[in-house]
Amino acid sequence: MRSYGQFCPIARGSEIFAERWTPIILRNLLLGCRTFNEIAAGAPGLSRALLTRRLRELERAKLVTIRPKATGRGSRYEPTPAAEAMWPVLHALSDWAEQWTDLTTEHADPDAVLWSWVRSHLRTDLLPERRVVVRFDCQNRGRRTLWLFVERGGAEICRFDPGFGDDVTVRIDDPVAFARWHLGSLPWADAVRSGAITIDGPRDLRRALPTWHGAPESHAESHPADAVRDGVTN
Template identity: 50%
Template structure:
């Protein structure tokens, strides 16, 4: 870890928090991710080598513990008291960004957005008893990130970056920025549908139920 060689508490905190990807890793840890795979899934674009390095650095400074997984291979990563005390810091960072920065297409990674829906904000108890496959087409994204699928299942919902080969129940076409605005609680689904910003095709009952499966407003921890 690089040091600023300054006694200032902001400088000392920055030695831990200002490393690239570290706040994202901490956000995922404080949101309940415990395994390496869960942490990696919550940080698309971060190499596994860098993730491993950041986790071991956080352990070294006493922010997390790393323990062998009691039920097999791998490890469990958990925040210490010092790590848990960072929650209001991250929330303050998010609140500051919400007030002062606009949401742009480059900030709206649809893979992360759908992963967040399936993990942190899914209202699983409202899902129908059968599996529902939803295809998303994001009109403001590059071709490689334009089409994704979510398999909503009470047992375990998941995001698919390639066609899972299952019959699609609903198709949603929209800009990723619009879905992100809705996910954050800034945009109402019905209003976006009426305006044509979000377009849904499929059975009416499922189309109406889909937005109720997201708790919304769960942006970080």
């Protein structure tokens, strides 16, 4: 990290926070990501080499503690109290961006939306106990396909066909509308009615799918982990 050579706290803080990808890495850590692969999954486009470099920089800045895993290879990455204290900064940035920036197709990557959904907005209490596979056909960015794999009250995102057959298919023709639904500014029914999202499958699963998404929570809660808002986790 290069120094601005200024005494100003804004300049000193920017030396750490304003590095490319650092806010995203901090967000992922504060959302509970603890392994290298978990952090990387929430930062599509970030190379593994640069992620390694940024994590080491955060360790030197005393925002991250890196420890060997108790079992197996690799490391665990734990945010320090200094990192936890970044929540108000992230929330302020989120509020500013919601008011002053536009959400465009460039930002509306369904992969990132699904990651955020599963990581911080999944209503595990409403998930079916039986295995359910939901295929998402994303019509932008090379027409990618992703899968939501639900089993035993948990879920994960798969970038390859899990091989159990698709129970529900969701076609995303307007990724901005999908992101707006995730952010809470567009009802699911309106997105489906407009043709932005098309869902096929058994009626019970079609009706249940949007209920698996939890409502955004206020960041006025007492614990940072409970203070996640859609604008921060997106």
